Amino acid sequence: MIIHYYYFGVPIPSLTHEKQAVEIPSGTTIDQLMKVIGETIEDSASEFLNKASFLVNKMGAKREAVLKDGDEVVILYPIGGG
Amino acid sequence: MIGGYAGKMLFVNLTDGTLEEQELTDELAENFIGGYGIGAKVLYERMPAGADPLGPDSMIGFVTGPSNGTNAFFGGRYSVVHKSPISGGWNDSNSGGYFGPELKKAGYDAVFVSGISDKPVYLWINDGKAQIKDATHLWGRDTKEIWEDLKLETGEPKLRILAIGRTGENVSLLACPINDGHRAPGRGGSGAIMGSKKLKAIAVRGTGTVPVADPKRIQDLNKRVGATMKASPIGKAFGAMGTGSTTPASALSGDSPVKNWGGVGILDFGIENVQKVGSAEMDKYKTRKYACSRCPLGCGAEYEVNDGKYPVGKTDRPEYETAAAFGSTLLNYDTASILKCNEMCNQYGIDTISAGMTIAWAMECYSEGILTREELDGIDLTWGNGDAIVAILQKMCDGEGCGAILANGSAYAANEWGKGEQFLQTASGIELPMHDPRFAPGLARTYQYDPSPGRHVKGGLGSLQMAGEEKQDKYDYRGTGALDLALTTHTEVLNSMGLCMFGEMVSPPGVHNEYIEALTGMTFNDADQYTTGLRILNMRHAFNVREGIKPSDLTISARAVGKPALTAGPLAGVSIDTDLLARNFFESANWDFETGKPARELLENIGHLEEVIKDLYGA
Ligand code: SF4
Numbered sequence: 106m107i108i109h110y111y112y113f114g115v116p117i118p119s120l121t122h123e124k125q126a127v128e129i130p131s132g133t134t135i136d137q138l139m140k141v142i143g144e145t146i147e148d149s150a151s152e153f154l155n156k157a158s159f160l161v162n163k164m165g166a167k168r169e170a171v172l173k174d175g176d177e178v179v180i181l182y183p184i185g186g187g
Numbered sequence: 188m189i190g191g192y193a194g195k196m197l198f199v200n201l202t203d204g205t206l207e208e209q210e211l212t213d214e215l216a217e218n219f220i221g222g223y224g225i226g227a228k229v230l231y232e233r234m235p236a237g238a239d240p241l242g243p244d245s246m247i248g249f250v251t252g253p254s255n256g257t258n259a260f261f262g263g264r265y266s267v268v269h270k271s272p273i274s275g276g277w278n279d280s281n282s283g284g285y286f287g288p289e290l291k292k293a294g295y296d297a298v299f300v301s302g303i304s305d306k307p308v309y310l311w312i313n314d315g316k317a318q319i320k321d322a323t324h325l326w327g328r329d330t331k332e333i334w335e336d337l338k339l340e341t342g343e344p345k346l347r348i349l350a351i352g353r354t355g356e357n358v359s360l361l362a363c364p365i366n367d368g369h370r371a372p373g374r375g376g377s378g379a380i381m382g383s384k385k386l387k388a389i390a391v392r393g394t395g396t397v398p399v400a401d402p403k404r405i406q407d408l409n410k411r412v413g414a415t416m417k418a419s420p421i422g423k424a425f426g427a428m429g430t431g432s433t434t435p436a437s438a439l440s441g442d443s444p445v446k447n448w449g450g451v452g453i454l455d456f457g458i459e460n461v462q463k464v465g466s467a468e469m470d471k472y473k474t475r476k477y478a479c480s481r482c483p484l485g486c487g488a489e490y491e492v493n494d495g496k497y498p499v500g501k502t503d504r505p506e507y508e509t510a511a512a513f514g515s516t517l518l519n520y521d522t523a524s525i526l527k528c529n530e531m532c533n534q535y536g537i538d539t540i541s542a543g544m545t546i547a548w549a550m551e552c553y554s555e556g557i558l559t560r561e562e563l564d565g566i567d568l569t570w571g572n573g574d575a576i577v578a579i580l581q582k583m584c585d586g587e588g589c590g591a592i593l594a595n596g597s598a599y600a601a602n603e604w605g606k607g608e609q610f611l612q613t614a615s616g617i618e619l620p621m622h623d624p625r626f627a628p629g630l631a632r633t634y635q636y637d638p639s640p641g642r643h644v645k646g647g648l649g650s651l652q653m654a655g656e657e658k659q660d661k662y663d664y665r666g667t668g669a670l671d672l673a674l675t676t677h678t679e680v681l682n683s684m685g686l687c688m689f690g691e692m693v694s695p696p697g698v699h700n701e702y703i704e705a706l707t708g709m710t711f712n713d714a715d716q717y718t719t720g721l722r723i724l725n726m727r728h729a730f731n732v733r734e735g736i737k738p739s740d741l742t743i744s745a746r747a748v749g750k751p752a753l754t755a756g757p758l759a760g761v762s763i764d765t766d767l768l769a770r771n772f773f774e775s776a777n778w779d780f781e782t783g784k785p786a787r788e789l790l791e792n793i794g795h796l797e798e799v800i801k802d803l804y805g806a
Pocket residue numbers: 261263283284477478479480482483484485486487687688689690
């Protein structure tokens with residue numbers, strides 16, 4: 106199935122706020138999707154994916170949530186700054 | 188004197204024009220560290236309970252920490268302390284830049300000002316010599332102009348300055364001083380206090396050195412911090428794009444409030460608009476980056492804006508709080524207007540958070556038909572109307588028409604106009620900052636019950652949750668007190684040292700205890716940090732208890748804690764059990780939840796709080 110995702114947060118090379126697509130097996134959870142994406146980025150940045158929060162189709166979602174074809178995932182890792 | 192201190196405090200009385208120096212004792216330094224720690228101790232002792240914050244007995248302190256003026260990395264922040272004319276209780280606010288370190292190098296750890304001058308004055312501190320000077324000719328100058336004026340007047344091109352602009356001169360409650368042209372101890376009304384005293388500015392020149400116990404160890408610590416910072420993606424992000432690097436993410440995650448805390452970022456603001464409030468978009472105007480004193484990171488940047496409808500020229504990159512307050516909170520993605528508002532706040536000296544939030548309140552009142560266009564002097568203050576935001580802010584800065592009311596804040600305006608109270612988003616009258624407790628629920632306790640209400644820089648559970656580092660489900664409110672308290676005490680010490688919190692995010696854990704040891708020569712372990720942090724927290728809290736403020740007097744707006752809960756977006760359904768969070772904290776802190784009083788045995792165990800014990804429990 107095809108999932109679309111965006112990333113907003115601490116800048117990570119190769120992750121962008123532009124819409125990206127990835128093909129993953131059906132039944133994949135957000136947590137598993139993060140592992141797939143984590144393999145494409147540098148180690149020190151992949152820790153952010155462990156602390157990130159998520160929106161799926163504009164609603165908040167937990168890491169355990171199972172994705173379905175066509176879902177839009179927004180990956181968010183802001184840092185509290187002043 | 189132990190290392191890390193100049194060893195002197197300056198007390199200025201503007202009513203009779205006297206200046207008095209007093210030794211900073213080792214006992215005071217060791218037990219209250221600096222910044223608002225020392226500030227709370229001094230104000231508690233020297234300012235009478237019940238004093239009118241804008242009256243002659245009111246005292247305002249500008250207090251450095253032991254890291255200021257030394258080689259320690261991230262040691263550029265000083266605190267401003269006073270009783271807030273908004274909340275009526277304790278207030279501290281801190282600021283970076285170069286003013287604090289310069290004051291230390293000029294020979295003073297702190298300056299405390301009381302009394303009221305009969306004409307505008309400024310304080311000129313030049314290498315250990317302090318004078319009160321006439322500022323009649325400087326009244327009306329903005330915070331940048333006066334810096335240039337005083338360089339010429341004193342013949343010291345390298346002086347540093349903290350000054351109020353016209354908003355402070357008007358004694359508007361949202362006014363704050365600005366140092367170095369763009370850094371602000373913004374929150375709680377310190378600019379109004381300066382204005383009430385007719386204290387236009389403090390100008391400082393210092394060429395001395397601050398003695399430290401172990402300079403070599405400080406260098407070694409700096410090397411360690413520099414190495415972890417370089418490897419840290421947060422360090423890279425803040426170094427390249429400042430605190431605005433993640434403003435878009437915050438607008439979507441629910442971290443930033445949207446539409447006066449009633450909206451949802453991804454629905455109301457839109458994924459296509461969020462980038463316009465972040466540094467990635469605004470940095471096209473960047474001409475150079477800059478840093479506070481001894482900061483290897485440098486989250487600040489200078490901009491040159493010469494195009495568009497607000498060509499403000501040389502200006503500064505808006506901080507996260509500013510971009511959110513004038514952006515997502517107002518549904519405003521008109522970048523030019525955000526840059527203009529940021530510049531106006533710096534020039535006139537007004538707290539960006541409270542100014543943006545006060546406009547958000549007025550916008551909601553206007554959209555709901557509670558405030559009329561006539562009451563807003565003809566301004567069509569609709570959501571997202573960047574030009575209307577600039578126009579209303581200009582009125583606030585000038586203190587004209589409706590701006591004369593709004594410049595005192597949203598709670599004051601609701602009271603003055605007798606309407607709109609249901610749309611206030613405040614803690615004890617002070618507008619909430621730009622991190623939403625529904626996203627990081629620990630902030631609900633901090634905003635409502637910290638002795639300085641409505642602050643995002645006070646540590647506690649919320650700081651962990653904002654970073655996504657909490658171990659427990661953040662919406663499970665059981666047993667939160669001990670961790671909340673421990674994290675708060677940690678931040679009490681960090682802030683009092685004069686260190687920047689962003690430095691801590693990129694440093695090895697626990698390194699600031701080592702900095703204290705290297706600076707002062709005393710031993711300082713985790714247990715010392717906890718006890719010292721508790722002492723500072725209890726000193727600030729005792730100031731409020733002595734003022735007669737009880738926990739039930741401390742308020743937070745219901746919407747901000749999910750009452751009622753949002754029905755859509757990432758925070759849908761979140762409603763915070765603020766009572767349980769607060770009771771957990773009070774129980775761990777050993778504070779009575781009815782009276783607010785800290786237990787006598789707690790105060791005795793912490794030590795060095797004799798005057799508090801005497802006031803609260805008798806001899
Ligand atoms: S990180 Fe930013 S605010 Fe902190 S000391 Fe450095 S320049 Fe100043």
